[in-house]
Amino acid sequence: MLNSLRTVADGLIRLSAAIGTLALLAEVGVILVDVIGRAFGHPLFGSQDLITMIMVMLVFGGMALCDRSGGHIAVDLFQKSFPPLLNRVIDVLSALLGAVIFAFIAWAIWESAKLSVMLNLSTNLLRLPKVWFQWGLCGFAVLTALGLMLRALELTISGRDVRTEWNNT
Template sequence: MITFNKIDAWADRLIRLSAFIGTLALLAEVLIILVDVIGRAFGAPLYGSQDLGTMAFVIIVFAGMALSDKMGGQIAVDLFEQAMGDRLNKIINILVAIMGCVIFLALAYAVYDSAKISVMLNLQTNLLGLQKVWFQWALCAFALLTALGHLLRTVTFTRRWLGYLEWN
């Protein structure tokens, strides 16, 4: 039987994989910049470093998004938290998690539409001629993973609020 805890455990594994991919992209970005800077000093910059750097930044940002959400790393302004009361704060937490899920689902849908256009027009990067669709699909997958994280956070907040200990 599939329980919430099993779904949450699989989501954690996917989030860790996503963060690992983001870490690899960050290391690649550092290497690209290092080789490009040293190459410029000798009059031979790395050809296509702008293409590689842009795609690596896309992966860095979106691969780490789900982990940031899971760890609560987003910006929070708590100026009015004390004045609103516990019940209203819990409702706001649930609504914010739902809004995050909807936003990332909309982002995934928009990027998926853009990827279909990239396939149709065979869009490529400017210098290296890399197919843009692969990066768009990766961004779409990372956005869907982040939306899943928001959905699981919504369920977790709701379960805590309602007082359920186990969801079977």
């Protein structure tokens, strides 16, 4: 059961990372066109809108991958002096805390998206609806929260830390 759930989660994490990668390529492209345009006196109209909205997708698109591969900051000053069981409890609690934090981020963005729909909010220059990006951010935050919860469950039930296995898959 956990293995099939992990397989689905890893697929979603890879999709999220692929979307983040595409956002990075788009970000570089927009900045490149804008900088070259500025050199010739014709900057890209709306580049600030595009850069801001794409950055949301870039950062949150890679967040689940960052957790899955163990990329988050960890302070391990006392890890070697703690017994393995205590280290596992700390890992489970930190994963659960991360899941709660990302769930609150998703909830706050969802509430903000409802306001954006109600007020028909859009970006300043290009008039892109803000709600699309808010829904994307919300989805990425939910995926990250679910990934953190799954990691906590795997650590609790099997003691398996999937962060050490990512590069081997």
